[in-house]
Amino acid sequence: MRGLLIVISGASxxxxxxxxxxxxxxxxxxxxxxSATTRAPRPGEVDGKEYYFLSRDEFNAWIADEKFLxxxxxxxxxxxxxxxxxxxxxxxxxxxxxEIDVQGALNVKRKCPDGIYIFLLPPSLDELKRRIExxxxxxxxxxxxxxxxxxxxxxxxxxxxxxxxxxxxxxxxDQIKAILIAERCKVERNRDKFL
Amino acid sequence: MRGLLIVISGASxxxxxxxxxxxxxxxxxxxxxxSATTRAPRPGEVDGKEYYFLSRDEFNAWIADEKFLxxxxxxxxxxxxxxxxxxxxxxxxxxxxxEIDVQGALNVKRKCPDGIYIFLLPPSLDELKRRIExxxxxxxxxxxxxxxxxxxxxxxxxxxxxxxxxxxxxxxxDQIKAILIAERCKVERNRDKFL
Numbered sequence: 001m002r003g004l005l006i007v008i009s010g011a012s013x014x015x016x017x018x019x020x021x022x023x024x025x026x027x028x029x030x031x032x033x034x035s036a037t038t039r040a041p042r043p044g045e046v047d048g049k050e051y052y053f054l055s056r057d058e059f060n061a062w063i064a065d066e067k068f069l070x071x072x073x074x075x076x077x078x079x080x081x082x083x084x085x086x087x088x089x090x091x092x093x094x095x096x097x098x099e100i101d102v103q104g105a106l107n108v109k110r111k112c113p114d115g116i117y118i119f120l121l122p123p124s125l126d127e128l129k130r131r132i133e134x135x136x137x138x139x140x141x142x143x144x145x146x147x148x149x150x151x152x153x154x155x156x157x158x159x160x161x162x163x164x165x166x167x168x169x170x171x172x173x174d175q176i177k178a179i180l181i182a183e184r185c186k187v188e189r190n191r192d193k194f195l
Numbered sequence: 196m197r198g199l200l201i202v203i204s205g206a207s208x209x210x211x212x213x214x215x216x217x218x219x220x221x222x223x224x225x226x227x228x229x230s231a232t233t234r235a236p237r238p239g240e241v242d243g244k245e246y247y248f249l250s251r252d253e254f255n256a257w258i259a260d261e262k263f264l265x266x267x268x269x270x271x272x273x274x275x276x277x278x279x280x281x282x283x284x285x286x287x288x289x290x291x292x293x294e295i296d297v298q299g300a301l302n303v304k305r306k307c308p309d310g311i312y313i314f315l316l317p318p319s320l321d322e323l324k325r326r327i328e329x330x331x332x333x334x335x336x337x338x339x340x341x342x343x344x345x346x347x348x349x350x351x352x353x354x355x356x357x358x359x360x361x362x363x364x365x366x367x368x369d370q371i372k373a374i375l376i377a378e379r380c381k382v383e384r385n386r387d388k389f390l
Contacts, residue, residue, distance in 0.1 A: 118380075121388060157389050162380040165388070175380055182377030185313075185357040185370055193316060193360070194352050 001190070003090040004183055005112055006030065006097045008176070009105035010120030015166045019120060020099045022173040027180075030095040033086060036062065039077035052082065069111055070104040083111070095180070102156050109159065116183050118176060119160035123167040196385070198285040199378055200307055201225065201292045203371070204300035205315030210361045214315060215294045217368040222375075225290040228281060231257065234272035247277060264306055265299040278306070290375070297351050304354065311378055313371060314355035318362040 008023075010016050024032055036052040038059045047053045054062065059078050062068055071080030081104075086096055100108060109117050157163060162179055166172040183189065203218075205211050219227055231247040233254045242248045249257065254273050257263055266275030276299075281291055295303060304312050352358060357374050361367040378384065 119382070158382055158386070160382055162377065163382050163385045163388055164380055175376055178373040178376035179380060181370055181373035182357065185359055185374060187314070187353055187355050187358050190358045191353070193358055 001093060001184065001192075003092070003094040003096060004180060005086065005090055005115035006095060006176075006180065007105050007108055007115050007117050008097065008099050008120060009102050009117070009160070010166075011102060011122070014120040014122045015169065015172075016099050016120055018169050019166060019172045019176070020097060022169050023097060023176060026173060027095075027177070030097050030180075031089065033081055033096050033098045036068075036071075036080045036082050037077055052085075069098075070100065070107045072101075072104065081108070086112075106156065106159055116162070116179065117160040118162045118164055118179065119157045120172065121157070121163055121165045123165055196288060196379065196387075198287070198289040198291060199375060200281065200285055200310035201290060201371075201375065202300050202303055202310050202312050203292065203294050203315060204297050204312070204355070205361075206297060206317070209315040209317045210364065210367075211294050211315055213364050214361060214367045214371070215292060217364050218292060218371060221368060222290075222372070225292050225375075226284065228276055228291050228293045231263075231266075231275045231277050232272055247280075264293075265295065265302045267296075267299065276303070281307075301351065301354055311357070311374065312355040313357045313359055313374065314352045315367065316352070316358055316360045318360055 008016055008020055024030060034052060036054050036059065038054055038056050041053050063071060067083055068080040069083045069086065071078060081098060089096055105117060109115065164172050164175045203211055203215055219225060229247060231249050233249055233251050236248050258266065262278055263275040264278045264281065266273060276293060284291055300312060304310065359367050359370045
């Protein structure tokens, strides 16, 4: 079976990093995708382990050749998720975990619709919702802005496949593990079992 | 959240009944759907518990009113899965498990596309496949017939959502439990979480 491309995303503050670390600790068969970057290696960092270290020209060439699933500039350095490495590894049957910001994940989804897109929600969204809907002491402008932000979040989250409320790292990781088992049972991933 | 309609099916000999019993034992929140029948109650059987006991005229009226998800005649008695009771219970948030034969399940799928359709495979299908594909000592006609039967099975199974190989009751039940957790995380079942 082709490996699973697991994309975990969510607004900042939802604890993506902690949940991903727990999953990688618990699931040795799942590998973390190594990014490419134009920043210089720090002492001890090895090309192809922590990152693929590229010159700015090499990075630009990768962009031009559409070798990235997604890329972004952060504090003057470029970071990208290489497409070809992921495809190779998925075809070898490896499961690959990507932790990407909300918009980056949707860019990946357009290129890799067979990935599993999991949207982490903070446990406090219900509380936020009640605050927005409830009798507000806020100004109408402030209330409107907060509602708009929440609606933007809706629109993004609804394009994912799954939503997991990160009320605790263990609960969230358990639900994601169940999602991975279920995805492996999907008929479209098991056509070979039907001859 | 609306309850899950869980439909477990598979060719005879795949152990559907045993897997369903295990699930009902382990998951107290999942209820088994009570069928309607025209056969007479046996001593101790209670209307609305083991079955909904209907006269033949009542049963025909339910058919005419499209009250059945599916129905079939077995040894001169009619058995059917009532549609309205299931819908009521799903709307109350109950999860409902149906164990139905292969064709009956696909009839249900046409009426209830939001159900979860799980196809159980016997562990020996790979072996069967190898036997069919392998150097045969069977006559070409016999080989062709077996291949046709297998292809018919493919076509039916591919219309389901999930496939679970029943290599052991515990493994199969665990995979189905994971499928239920994953289904509850699907974005389309959690639109209320996005405001």
